[in-house]
Amino acid sequence: MSRDFDVCVIGSGAGGGPIAYELARAGRSVVVLEKGPWLRERHFTKDELACCRRPVYTPPLRDEKHVIEQRDEQGRWRAQSNDQGGPNLWNGNCVGGSSNFMSGFFHRMKPIDFKLLSTFGPIDGANVADWPIDYAELEPWYRHVEEVVGVSGQVRPHAHEAPRSNADYPYPPTREHPISARIDEAARALGLRAVKVPRAILTRPHPTRRSCEYSGYCGSFGCSSGAKGSSRAALLDQAVATGRCKIIDHAKVHRLVSDARGRIRHVAWFDRNGAEQRLDAHIYVVACQAIETCRLLLASTGPRFPHGLANNHGQVGRNLLFSAGGVGSGDFDFRGRDPDEIKALRVTGPFVNRALHDWYRFRHPEFGDSKGGIIEFLWEHPNPTAHAQNAMWRGDRLLWGRELKRNLEAWFRTDRTLDFEVFNDWLPTDDCRVELSKQVRDRWGTPVAKVRLNAHPRDLAVGRWLAEKGERLLRQLGAVRIRSSVSPNPPPNLQAGGCRFGNDPGRSVLDPDCRAHEVDNLFVTDGSFMPTGGSVPYTWTIYANSFRVAEKIKSQLG
């Protein structure tokens, strides 16, 4: 039967890009529907207002809200539309998705991450499950990402290193900040091993992408050189160049329409003028980031799916994951340091690129043999207005006039702050999930996602344990005013889960190929498939899995 396209991909981030790239290169016709605009390299500048202070890369909440359900102080669940307060869960609504704005800290998940249940046993209150595939099955695809998306780094063997099938990274490491060597020394003094962090950043030019220009402004900014391995720069631009991939931006998909046999017949979407459109394909791939993927499936009821597409076992939206952990900081006071040292501390541009993996698996005093996580070091984010806002309060007192100005001078001129970020498992629970709101709709009149948020107490305990280790390293480095904070608040840019893959259709949405158990022309390739999230940022794993699934789709198309 004739269709408009072989493959329709909904969402253009790290989950969608590999499908478009591989299928278009394999001679298939692909359409990518992206809700946001198509911005190019020339549109991305180091603009604090655009990146972080105005709804430029994210929709205004008045148009597109989420309903956030959290426990109040009395422990009762309270739901509130987030234009009235609560976290903003949008990040990166444009072609390439949030991969445009990542820092590109690329860590592979490790073999034990695929087998948490069988390695560590069950945890009360958590729905821990093994993955239906093991590390060895994903390894070739991690390697493929290194080459196709472009990963720079240098292998420095350590006890928790994930096995590799190639000796080293295809791109040499990025330039490093003078602090990196000091972190290495401090770690050695503590009996630890600082790992060189691989980055999805080109250190040599590619035919269509420049190499890194070291502006010092990377994470949360779109990349103006093309060095950052966003789905847009690394994959979609190449897919379009084949002549077989069409990207439609401002295309808000609101429904996958299925027939009496339970197969998707077409996709319904609103164009930039709000007019409803439809198109069909042999295979549909959903990759809208975990929350929005769950929302789209739940909203796509049909004759065989009264509770949402692929949801006859009530699994869609369950076991939503974020990344647990938190942040810490220490200041390098300039007072008492010689001018050369101050100059070295003030260098901007090169990256820190250091992380500790020493406690990826460790013995916790209460929990015993446990899954831990990583600690990533980086300079405080360079956005100056955000930094200045720290100076406008002294305790609860609002400052202005000369008092404010002296405080600004102190905040900007007298020290530099080194941060660390802890990444550990956000355990899957019944209290972190996506449903459809019954009351609140978006500007197209479709129901928004209601997101119930709660963190397992173990996440906080492990996060605090790791944060204390991060503080120890900062002390060894000679930093002052060392502090850290581990909280149950989710980082909105680190989403996964909600459409688990697995062997049991009663307890998972997707089969091990990320094809819906109940809908054979539906695949999901963003982070939604992950039953557990590992303790590293998700992007490399999402890319690798999506490349793996692209092969399955090629086979299915015949």
Add this chain to the structure above:
Amino acid sequence: MRQRPPENALESEKQALRERRRFLLQAAGGSLALLFPPGRTTATPAVDPWVTLDAALRHLFPHEANSPGADDINALAYLRRVVADPFVDADERAFITRGAGWLEELAQAAHQQLFAKLDAARRERLLRHVAARPVGENWLSTLIVYLLEALLTAPAYGGNPNGIGWSWLRHIPGFPLPDSDTVYWKLPL
């Protein structure tokens, strides 16, 4: 990178603003009742809120020999642009000018004078009085946040002429910076 402080600090600030504004709208109905005790206000002549805002910005961020003040960073023009910017929450924009009206009423009630005509000591006392109440503090902190934007965002947005704010605080900006063609309202969004 986790979305986190300082981004999260900003986000939580925005969140707090949203919550405080809602509180304001529900509890005060936009009246002066919450900001000032009843019975102390008198009829206020119609005053251009921008005259009041200009005086408030200059007081909040004064010029000094070695550091720029509100005029040096084009703070008033920057704020005018914010108040006309559809990318800024409409409630917040209304709140900025409405607050100027409240401040003017307070100046009338206390001194029977325009805020802009008061001496520095009286302005300071009035602003401290305003800051002592949550709604007033919210309004002042909103003004200060936009003052800091005028000080430290890219010059293409109208503040921070020639990077005067960056130079003062020895901040090194990134590159490329937005220019008149790449400010966010000109992007093909």
